[in-house]
Structure formats: C-alpha cells, structure tokens
Amino acid sequence: MSTEKGETRRMTIAEALREAIREEMRRDDRVFCLGEDIGIEGGFGGAFTVTLGLSEEFGHERILDTPISEAGIAGAAVGAALTGMRPIADVQYADFLFCMMDQLVNQAAKMTYMSGGKVKVPLVMRAPCGATTRGAQHGQSPESFFIHVPGLKVACPSTAYDAKGLLKTAIRDDAPVLFFEHKLLYGSKGMRAEKDAVSPTSEVPTEEYTLPFGKGVVRREGKDVTIVAKLLMVYKALAAATRLEDEGVSCEVIDPRTLVPFDTEMVVDSVRKTGRLIIVDECNRTGGWAGEVAAEIQEKAFGYLEAPILRITAPDTPVPFSPVMEKFYVPDEDRITDAVREVLRWR
Amino acid sequence: MSTEKGETRRMTIAEALREAIREEMRRDDRVFCLGEDIGIEGGFGGAFTVTLGLSEEFGHERILDTPISEAGIAGAAVGAALTGMRPIADVQYADFLFCMMDQLVNQAAKMTYMSGGKVKVPLVMRAPCGATTRGAQHGQSPESFFIHVPGLKVACPSTAYDAKGLLKTAIRDDAPVLFFEHKLLYGSKGMRAEKDAVSPTSEVPTEEYTLPFGKGVVRREGKDVTIVAKLLMVYKALAAATRLEDEGVSCEVIDPRTLVPFDTEMVVDSVRKTGRLIIVDECNRTGGWAGEVAAEIQEKAFGYLEAPILRITAPDTPVPFSPVMEKFYVPDEDRITDAVREVLRWR
Amino acid sequence: MIRPPRESLVRMYQRMQQIRQLEEKVYYLFLQGDMPGTLHLYIGMEACAVGVCENLRHEDYITSTHRPHGHAIAKGVSLKAVMAELFGKSVGCCGGYGGSMHVGDLAVGSVPAIAIVGGGVPVATGIGLSCKMRKTDNVVCCFFGDGAVNEGAFHEGLNMAALWDLPVVFVCENNLYAASTPIAQAVKLAHLSERAGAYGIPGVTVDGNDVLAVYEVVGQAVERARRGEGPTFVECNTYRLCGHSRSDTCGYRDREEEAEWKKRDPLLVMEENLTEAKLITPDELLGIKEAVAREIDEAVQFARAGQTPKPEDCMQHVCAEE
C-alpha cells in the first residue's frame, strides 16, 4: 500500500516486533536478544514466535538461548547493559517477571540513581501478558506493578504500527524499559495461534520510523465520554464505542501506548471536553493502573468532571481457568457500555 | 496503668510484636517463626530485635534460623502453611520481598484460588519498611505492590496497641498476610536503635485482645479536611493537624491500619463531612496506595468533594542516600500543611 | 533387585495405563477443540510418577509442575476429577479454578500443581519441614523437570532441605529437553544428580523408563527420609513421547532419537519385564488395558455431564473461608 506516509505493508504485531528487533540489531552491534527457547533450531522463536528466524541472520551469539533462569536472565541483562551492550530480554509469560523482580526493581531501576547518574542500564524486557485460559500463573497482566517502580519505563502497544515504533524507541532508550505485549494481539499464525485472539494487523511503513514515549493516540474522537484503555482493552473500548454510537453517545477512545511516561495532558484535554472518564484495564482493580489514572485526572481536571471517574478492570481475583469464569474476569464490551451509560446519568 | 479496659503497660511496637508472637506461639503449636538471624544466640533477634529472646522459650525448632534464601523462606512458609502449620516469616528489610516475589504473588496468594478453595495458606510475612538513610535498597516502602495482589491481606500498624492486636489476627487468619512494620516506629532500644525514630509507645492491655482487619481508626477528629495516612505518616499528619489548629483549621486524621481489606466506609463518611481529602504516604507516587484511595473515594463520594483529592507521597525516585535528599524525599509536615491550605482554597 | 508384590505390580501397570490413556484421550479432545486452555502431556514419562508414588502412603505428599496429570493420578486423584478439571468443570479436582497446569488435590496428598518452573521446590521443602515439625513420619516427593535445576528456587529449596535433614525426595524428570532447549544448552554436567553434592546430600541417576528401577531407588530414598536422615536427589532419565505443549511438533528433536526412545516406551518396558518374568500373562495385561479404557470413557462422560461454574463464581475462593 502507498499513502502520503510512503510505502506500507500489513503486518501483525508479532511480525512488527520481529522487524523492529531485526532492524535494530542490524543498525547497532550492541543490541542482542536473550531468553528461553528464543533461538533453538526447529523451535518456537520464543513463546509467541517473535524471534523466529532471527538466529539465522544473527547467529546464536546474538540470539542467545538461556537456561530457565529468570533472575539470571534479568541480572545478566543488567550487567551487559551497564557495560556497553543493549540487551533485549524475553520472559516467556509476564507472570515470570515475579521471578526476576529483585533484578528489575532493586537493580535495573536503581543503578543509575544509586550511581548519581554515572551509569546507564539500556535494557528492554519483553513480556507477554493477558488472560488466555491458561489459568492463574500464565494469564496475569502485571503492568501496574511496574508503573510503581521509579527508574523503569513501561510500554504497552496495541497495534503493529505502534509495536514496531515503540520497540525501536525502547531499544534506543538508555533507561530500562518493560515492554508488555498482549498474547491475544500478536496475530501469530500457525502452531502458536491463540483462540479468541483479536489479531489486529496494521499498515506499517517500509521506511524506518520510531515513536516517542509519552505520547498517546486518540483512537476515536468523541464528545460525551472519554475512555482510556490499553492493549486488548483498546479493542473492547472501540467496540463499545461503536455500539454506543447507535444510541447517540459519542465516546472518545484514548490509547496511551506508554504508561511511563504517561500522556496525562492528552487525557486531561479530552476530559475537559467530555467531562466524563472511564478507564478500562485488564489489570486487577485495587492498586492498579486504572486507579492511578483516576487519581491523577481527578486532581488535574477537577473542575471539569461531571461524573465520578469509573474503573472497568479485572476484579480482585487471580485469573480463573474455566473459560466461562475467565470471560467474566476480563472486562468486556457490556461492562464498558454499562459504565458509559452510568456516567451519562450524571448531568 | 489501669483504665476501663483493664490493666495496661506502656510498650514499644517491637515489644508489642514480640508479645503477640509469644502469646500466639504459646496458644498454638502450629505457629512458628523462620527467617535470617532471628534466633541465633548472642545475635540480633531479627534485624530489629522483634524476635529477641524467643528462642529461649520456644527453642530453635520453632524460632528457625535460615540461610540467606528469601525464595526458600517464603516457599517453605507456603509449603508449611499448606500442610497444617502457621509460619511467621521474617524478611530483614521489606526491600528483599522482591527476592521472594514469585513465592508471594504466584504461589501464596493464588494457591487457595487455584485449588477452588480447597487449600489454605495461613502465613504471615513480616517486613520492615521505610527510609532510614540506608539508601536505595534498604529503605523502600513497597506496601503498594502487595495491595495489587488478590489473595494477600496487608496490615500496617502505627501503634504498639494496633501492632499487637493486628499481628495476632494476622497469625490466626487463614489467608497469607503481609505485615509491614516501619523501621522508625519500632522503638527498639540499645544497639539497634534508629536515628530520627518516632518511637511511639502505647498502653497495651495485659488482657488478651485481637483487632479486626478492615477497621480504620480516627486518630483525631476534625471537620474541614480529611487526612488518611499510614505507618510513620500518621505521626506527620497528626503533627501537621496540630500545627493547623492554630490557624483555625480542623483536620480529621484517619489511620486505616490495614490496606487490604480497607475501611473505605470510614473514609467516605469522613469525606462526606469534610468535603476534602488528602492522602499521605511514604510509597512512591505513581501506582501507589495513595492513588488507589483517591480513585476509590472520588467514585464513592463524588458529590461531596469540594476540592480535588491530593496525594502527598514520596516522589517517583528511588530512596536517595544523602540525608538532606532523603529528608526531601519523605513527606513531611510542611508538605502536608501546604496541601491542606491548598484544598481549603477551593470553596 | 527388589521384587514388589504382585498386587503392587498390577497397580503400577494399571496406573501407567490410566495416565497414558487419559493423556491420549485428552490430546484427541484438545485437537477436536473440545478442551480449553493449553496442555502439557505426560506421555512417555509414566514410569517416573508411578514408580515414585508406589512408595508413598496416603498421608505422604507430592508437589508437581506444569505437566501434572500423571503425578496427580499416580498419587490417587481420580481420573474423573482430573478430566473434569481439564474441562473447567465445578466437579474438577480444583473446581475449574485451576485447569490443566494446577491439577491436584490435597485431600490425597497431591498439592495443586505449581506451574512456575522450579516453584514447587521450596514449597516441598516447607512441606518436609511441616512433616518434621508435626512429628509425623510422612515424606514429600517433589517432581520437577531438567529445566528446573537452573532456577534459583531449586537451589534455595534443596539447600534448606539438606541443612535440616528434611524428609523430601527430589525427583528430577530428566527428559532431555526443557521446552525446545536441549539439556546441554542448559547445564554443563553429564548427570544432573551431580548437583546433589553441592548440598551435601546423596544423588542418584536411574532409568526413568523402567518403573521397577524407579520404584526401587525412590523406595530407598523414601525410607531414608522417613528415618529422618534427610533428602535425596533422584534423577530419572526419561523422554517425552509427545510435544512439549499443545500442538508442538518437536522440530528441535532428532527423529532417530525419538525412534530410539519410542522403543523404550515405559509401558512396553514394563509389559516385557512382567511377561518375561511370567508374573502376568499378556491376557491379564490386555484386561487391565481394556478396563482402563472404560474408566477413561466414564471420566469423559462424567466431565462432560459436570456442572460448568457460573461466571460470577470467579469472585469466590480468593481467600480461604475461615
């Protein structure tokens, strides 16, 4: 395809991420990947195919298969990053970030500060999140833990275009970046395909580009209610907005793309217009990202709010296995639609 | 001392915690302590003297010294709790909770749920928090991470009376409890004393008592502004309230005592009266507990709020070492006083 | 070599058949789209779970992994309860809350499986501690794969169990791969049991496809544990005769290697051993096999007929009811 932006191709998120890694590894010798099952011949290319085929071009030194040692992976990434490399580490499921929490929170995030700004830790930690009938230890959305760690940046792309542009920025950033990828958005095909996946593809320019951190995007303009959502929830919010259009309700849907830094301004501007805010998030409710946004916006846009800010999140339970329960657990269009109607009752 | 409540003695928090452990260990064979340096002869009784002397009464089997193995300690506590014991585990500094995060988040918190309610995990994890010029890896207040983990309960006592009553409840609870103790509140004497400590003592009944989770306490009644604060910040909030009294401002100070479950009702009731809310917290700002409270209260008390809810927290930085910087980092009376004046400008 | 009593031999063969046939059925149902979630099957490794658990009492414990069906069945969780759990039904052994990766039932000593690689190791140490503190002579067998021996939790758990002479048997199922990763890309040792020395405990490697060998070696370790002499590390050499998960086609394995191991299928090995020693007739074996097939069908029926949880049931069981 060709637009005013130049040539583009349709791509899945998995493909876009792979291309971002490939381009950055070509551009910069210091960039390398490490993780479990990422480069084995005849293997998976990581749990969700993102690194598939890369070892052929870059060899096994730069697509480095590790033992199952999450603390070792993250610690090694910190050490390599401190001394001139730019590692992209992979954790098969975001749930396993808890096995490397000390390395991420106490070391990666703090080394720059503890050194008085003398060292840098340019590492990227890629983590697939989201519930997919794998149960309590393979379906968490732990993004909110990491927004609470000063020194870390947090990215959450929901389209292939964003995924590529943000991953390239993450790799070039001198700070450690947690890069969350939703399992149902990869659009992986073949043996690693996911049931119920949204698999969004988008037009991705052939020409190189990066996307800045801290800049959200308005996915849909509207004037009655602002909905902020990330990752898979962007699609649920858009579906709800489409449905509500028939009822004559106009929703503005914002995708922040990065959680740290966060585009507070974009949300404040929107709320000044709509007077109503709903945050949709697959993280658990208490202590989650949705609450952070609510707290920040009620402060920054106090005079403009015509209704309480509502949070539509996963409940405060672990991820249940049984598909009917999981469906209840993950926020859906119905809950979003109801919430919109509720805030509209405040006039 | 003798009041309508019966006989009491003045006690420090460290003493009150020790007494709670002693009473519960006497009452119930299944209760035991494990951790690093908790019971060594001639040693410290844990990093902050809480378990000092207990091995004399209960022996080294029940006051179990461990290697430096946080994942091992927490995992062993889970295993013991699953099979009929009631472990009280000790992490020397709350910062090291990150070394056992997988055990706490993926296992302790989820085993009951994953089993469909068939198993229980009655363990207590005691964790000293707060900045005390020890720098970035020994001064964190990581409470907020744990309110975001469904399946965990979180307690934060600020007085000796509460510490004893809540710890006994925690030990008897069938759910895993994270029990945060502020380093500057222990009131430890002698070689482990802390500089700048508040060392509050309180009257503690000789008669046995427990305190329920989820019930806050109004530390000071007022009508103009509600201040919610926990741990050390309770004392800073009270000091600010006293100072503001001279200016004719009446502050209500609420200490929630447990974060999960949280006494939302008490805060909502207070805000209905005052119309203004400030949350004071030593946790980092973004994604922290203060934001959770703000999000919840703006929703539950929307029509009553006359000003935006303000958060007075540690900034989004690691804990700095240099005492002047640390003093800036920890919320103080001045910042609270300023915030109160600010919310009062909204009329 | 110890010869277990005939009833024990029959039970072991029956259990191995139960596991094999359940897994084959489950795989079929999964491919048909009848079964939700993901799956890690135990096909080819049956002799490990069964040889280990034949040494255990009802009151003893096991901990398990992301590949738990075989362990749970060997410890005594019913086929029906396992099957129903895989279907996400309320009558499943975890009420449908757990799913494939968390199968287990503490009522028979099978701790709901921990699917974090290595995560079960310190938990088993804690169970051992509890068995000792409660002054029982119970033991815990802790199952984990070759991949788990490089996790920090493994290290911390083994060291503590060794230090305190806890009644734990650490059973490493070395099937040569962790997902797609061959063992040589994970550890620089010929035998994983060499790691035992680092904790000052005995380590032994055994043919994990020979149920009688596993039974014997683990039996000694269990006895040692019961006597209060501490843990043992047992490495069982075995092989997955299936993919790592779901529709994995094992592109990372050598087809010849697979064929070699297929010849040493633990069910074949046991059938040969038993018939050669004339302990069981081929007809009897066939009878057991057919009986198990009927049990499996019943289990599927039971699971299909079972109540599906209500959506809002997901709000329950976050904390234990007091």
Added chain:
Amino acid sequence: MIRPPRESLVRMYQRMQQIRQLEEKVYYLFLQGDMPGTLHLYIGMEACAVGVCENLRHEDYITSTHRPHGHAIAKGVSLKAVMAELFGKSVGCCGGYGGSMHVGDLAVGSVPAIAIVGGGVPVATGIGLSCKMRKTDNVVCCFFGDGAVNEGAFHEGLNMAALWDLPVVFVCENNLYAASTPIAQAVKLAHLSERAGAYGIPGVTVDGNDVLAVYEVVGQAVERARRGEGPTFVECNTYRLCGHSRSDTCGYRDREEEAEWKKRDPLLVMEENLTEAKLITPDELLGIKEAVAREIDEAVQFARAGQTPKPEDCMQHVCAEE
C-alpha cells in the same frame, strides 16, 4: 609460589593500609555521630580485595556487596571519592545518591555495589557476557560473602557463566558468618568451593588472609578467564575483625575464635612475610603507613569540605540522561 614484582608488593601493602585506615576512621566518625546511615566495615578482610584486584587491569571489572569500601578502593576508586560518598556529598563517587552500601565508580571498573545479598552474581555474569560479546579480553571479578551462596541468584548466575565459558572469577569471601549466622547453620559443606562442581567449573579454597596466596590463585583464575576458558570459583577463608554492621558487638562469636583470627590479621601476615623475606624494611612499611594516614586525613577534609547535595537534587538521575 609466584613472587610478584616489588612495586606490586608495595602497592598491595599500601592498598591494604588504605582500606584498613579508612575503615577505622570511618568507624570512629560514625560513633562520633558525624557520619549518617549504616556501615559494614571490611576490617580483617583486606587481603581478599587487594589480592584479587592486583590481578586486574583498569578495563577489568568488579562487582561488590553491602560491604564494598575495600573492594572499591582496591579497584582504584579514590579514598576521597569513597569518603565523600559516606558523608553523602556531591563529590562522592555516587554523588551522595548511593551511600555506603553502593560505593563504586564504573569509570575505574568498580560497578556501584549491589547490597542485595547475591544480587551481584548474575550482574557479573552479564558483564562477563558483555566482555565476551564485545570481543575484549577483559574479565570481571565478582565479590560476595559466604551468605550469598544460598541465594537463587548465585545459582543462576554461576550456571550461566559456566555454560557460556564467560570470563568471570567468582570470589567468595568466607568470613564464617553471615551477619550473626555461622556458616554451619547455612550450608552442609566443609568448603564452599565444593559448590563449583555443580556447575562444571573449577573451585579452589585459599587463605584469604594471605594477600600473596589470594593474588596467586586469583591470578590463575583471571588468566584462565582471559583465555576464554571460563569461570572459576575461588573461596577465600577470612574473618571480620569487626562487627557485621554499625555497633554490632558480635555476641554470637566466640572470643577465643576472634583472638585466633586477630593473630592472623592480614596486615600482620603481610608485614611478616615481607620483612622475613627481606623485601621491604620495617621502616619502609612504617613510611607507607604514615603516608596513608595523611591521605586519610586529606580524604576526610575533602569530604567535609565537599558540597552537600541540595534537597531537590533527589529528583534527578532517576533515568539516564541521553
């Protein structure tokens, strides 16, 4: 035994004196209330850091622990920069952001110390990986205590370094206690170096109070690492001639044991060795000692005179400036 050149001997003695005298001064200042925070002093262990670092080039790296002053000085961080950091001054090696437990300066290869026990181990592995990937022949020496060998991070880091033949020397300073905990309550082994076998790498135990012995053993390990032959685990037997932290009075240690080790004070040992072998005269030693005393005084003056950070400086350096 290797005899290092005279200039090397002099430098080692001088470094050991620098560490000893800095620590004694710091302790005094702390007791006087002049110094904030908490402290873990390196008194009695000087031969380890100095013997190790004498083998290293400027471009080589070390990682350190909660007890880092000696390591940093041995690797070349100036006394002034260390002292100023302990005072929390902007001219400190970490600008006052780090403090005692994070002393270090990457400009001389001394990674800001990681005070999480065992936390530095995988980081050192990553540095080794980086040295290898960047095709340098640099090495990294990773310091940690006897307490660290029971942390999961230790295990994961050693295994990965071994697997990939990384240029890392793992230096375990076994001072017999982890805080108040005697080694026998933490590990069931006679020598911690026995753990090396679990990773398929060489392990060796050396007298950590004899700087020349440390120098020689670590020298071989460093050469091995430079040649690309992989890591070595070196256990240095030593002893804290001070409390674990701050005002610890070591109530958990035997006074006789302390007295025995006091006789083997690494400074005494070196002085005896050098004078007996007539390599240095007692007068020369005294001269070095006095020169160091002056350096320490200057460092204190420098630190006291140094700028205190502004309170709001704490908002800086959260992320690296691009």
